Amino acid sequence: MSLKNKACIVGIGSTEFTRNAGRSEIHLAVDAVTAACVDAGLEIDQIDGMSSYGTAGIYAAELAPDIDVARSLGIPNLRYFGQTPWGGGACCGVVAQAAMAVSSGVANYVACYRSLKPASGTVRYGRPTAIPAEYRYSYYMPYGFASPTMWVAMLAKRWMHETGATREQLGHVALVCRENALRNPRAMFYGRPLTMEEYLHSPMSSEPFTLHDTCLENDGAVALIVTTPERARDLKQKPAFVTGVGFGTSRDSHSMTSFYRESIGLPECTEAAREVFGMAQLGPKDIDVAQFYDAFTATVPMQLETYGFCKYGEGGAFCDGGDRIRLGGELPINTSGGMLAEAYIHGMNMIAEGVRQVRGTSTSQVKGAENVLVTGGLGVPTSALVLTSGH
Amino acid sequence: MSIEYNPKYMKHFYDPVWESFENGFWEGIKQRKLLFQKCAACATFSHPPRVRCAKCKGDRWEWVESSGRGRVYSWTVVRQEVHPAFRVPFEVILVEMDKEPGVRLVSNIIDCTAEELSFGLPVEVCFQEVTKGWALPMFRKVVA
Numbered sequence: 001m002s003l004k005n006k007a008c009i010v011g012i013g014s015t016e017f018t019r020n021a022g023r024s025e026i027h028l029a030v031d032a033v034t035a036a037c038v039d040a041g042l043e044i045d046q047i048d049g050m051s052s053y054g055t056a057g058i059y060a061a062e063l064a065p066d067i068d069v070a071r072s073l074g075i076p077n078l079r080y081f082g083q084t085p086w087g088g089g090a091c092c093g094v095v096a097q098a099a100m101a102v103s104s105g106v107a108n109y110v111a112c113y114r115s116l117k118p119a120s121g122t123v124r125y126g127r128p129t130a131i132p133a134e135y136r137y138s139y140y141m142p143y144g145f146a147s148p149t150m151w152v153a154m155l156a157k158r159w160m161h162e163t164g165a166t167r168e169q170l171g172h173v174a175l176v177c178r179e180n181a182l183r184n185p186r187a188m189f190y191g192r193p194l195t196m197e198e199y200l201h202s203p204m205s206s207e208p209f210t211l212h213d214t215c216l217e218n219d220g221a222v223a224l225i226v227t228t229p230e231r232a233r234d235l236k237q238k239p240a241f242v243t244g245v246g247f248g249t250s251r252d253s254h255s256m257t258s259f260y261r262e263s264i265g266l267p268e269c270t271e272a273a274r275e276v277f278g279m280a281q282l283g284p285k286d287i288d289v290a291q292f293y294d295a296f297t298a299t300v301p302m303q304l305e306t307y308g309f310c311k312y313g314e315g316g317a318f319c320d321g322g323d324r325i326r327l328g329g330e331l332p333i334n335t336s337g338g339m340l341a342e343a344y345i346h347g348m349n350m351i352a353e354g355v356r357q358v359r360g361t362s363t364s365q366v367k368g369a370e371n372v373l374v375t376g377g378l379g380v381p382t383s384a385l386v387l388t389s390g391h
Numbered sequence: 392m393s394i395e396y397n398p399k400y401m402k403h404f405y406d407p408v409w410e411s412f413e414n415g416f417w418e419g420i421k422q423r424k425l426l427f428q429k430c431a432a433c434a435t436f437s438h439p440p441r442v443r444c445a446k447c448k449g450d451r452w453e454w455v456e457s458s459g460r461g462r463v464y465s466w467t468v469v470r471q472e473v474h475p476a477f478r479v480p481f482e483v484i485l486v487e488m489d490k491e492p493g494v495r496l497v498s499n500i501i502d503c504t505a506e507e508l509s510f511g512l513p514v515e516v517c518f519q520e521v522t523k524g525w526a527l528p529m530f531r532k533v534v535a
């Protein structure tokens with residue numbers, strides 16, 4: 001028995017992406033779920049499950065807790081609720097959980113969402129305002145090693161040393177994402193082009209990264225509706241089938257500080273790749289377009305390697321000049337602009353873009369796209385999806 | 392560049408907290424000793440500490456004092472402030488220990504500029520007082 005094609009995404013909804021949404025995470029989540037219901041052609045009260053995630057404990061308003069979102073939507077009962085841990089690593093796993101819930105009959109219509117407001121709120125992901133007294137941080141925080149940018153910089157620096165990848169190659173990832181954002185009116189960087197000159201002369205934040213290597217910080221929420229293929233037939237949109245799901249931690253997994261493995265690359269992605277492609281019975285050569293979790297430029301070529309689009313050490317060259325990863329290339333990536341240039345919604349916006357590619361409605365549409373890979377956050381326990389048109 | 396702390400912001404940063412199975416490491420730190428966890432059954436090192444040996448699943452451990460010698464495995468130079476407690480720029484290094492296979496440690500280097508850092512640079516531990524209560528293991532260049 002397999003989860004392959006037992007569920008599909010039938011609705012996508014989003015708030016605006018902005019520096020200041022002027023409302024809370026719960027409010028943003030309610031707006032995104034409402035938009036997803038409208039998109040799907042579903043009554044709000046038909047939602048009977050919620051699958052969500054965040055970085056804080058389940059009672060924090062920052063998470064936009066499912067009961068608070070359900071209450072504000074007036075939903076009478078949740079037959080399924082679940083949260084997936086590890087921040088952006090969870091994003092595809094949230095959809096996997098929803099697929100398991102609807103395919104097993106635990107719920108009929110599950111709303112998946114992520115809502116966050118680091119740009120105007122109190123919880124900022126790039127800059128800690130207080131260091132939590134948690135055992136896992138005692139090895140790092142006293143040394144000033146205190147942000148995701150630094151943690152991933154440590155991995156990326158070693159990877160660049162081992163593979164010979166260059167700053168220019170990373171720059172092409174940033175430039176291609178920006179090109180895609182220039183076609184996407186929703187994107188934070190819509191109308192804001194980036195040149196290699198600007199990229200290379202931007203000041204370092206944590207070497208080897210500059211501002212242009214790290215994702216946006218913005219307010220917003222994105223929601224998806226997951227149901228069974230049978231129920232999808234009565235709804236408005238062409239369904240995006242959940243053809244493969246995969247989770248992975250690999251051995252000796254820490255949250256963003258997995259520095260103790262034989263290779264400090266991204267072995268959790270290798271594990272998730274095997275699972276997601278195994279279930280989908282597809283491989284890298286079958287993928288028409290990929291949405292790679294791009295909180296940092298370097299993790300795109302690193303994922304090209306770990307998801308099997310090229311060998312270890314070839315990811316940098318794959319991005320060289322940008323031609324292989326831009327629209328019209330052999331593997332267009334991050335067609336909404338990704339989190340480097342559309343918005344940082346912890347990966348949920350990347351999944352919505354995967355759905356658009358299957359529907360044929362992206363602002364950077366890959367002609368005839370059938371099979372889409374979407375990946376979750378890196379350097380943390382991760383997850384991935386293959387979305388297809390179901391054929 | 393050495394890491395420089397702004398004392399005004401330090402109070403909630405230290406004291407380290409840890410799990411029961413990490414006592415050996417942190418009790419060592421209190422005595423300015425770098426102790427690593429070594430499996431009593433199969434001699435596999437583990438850092439950060441854990442409950443059972445990943446290799447043989449044994450749960451008897453020895454806490455072995457390290458020579459403190461290692462090599463720079465990776466690093467980052469932090470140039471944009473993320474918290475006022477730490478004055479930029481400063482370097483964070485990942486040290487691979489010489490005598491304890493598979494053991495790496497995140498720390499700072501105290502006597503090196505960003506330009507002097509290199510992969511494989513030999514370093515040795517030196518304890519640096521961070522607050523009145525805590526001195527932490529940091530590293531300096533090994534002088535040949």
Ligand SMILES: [Zn+2]
Binds near residue numbers: 435
């Ligand atoms: Zn053992």
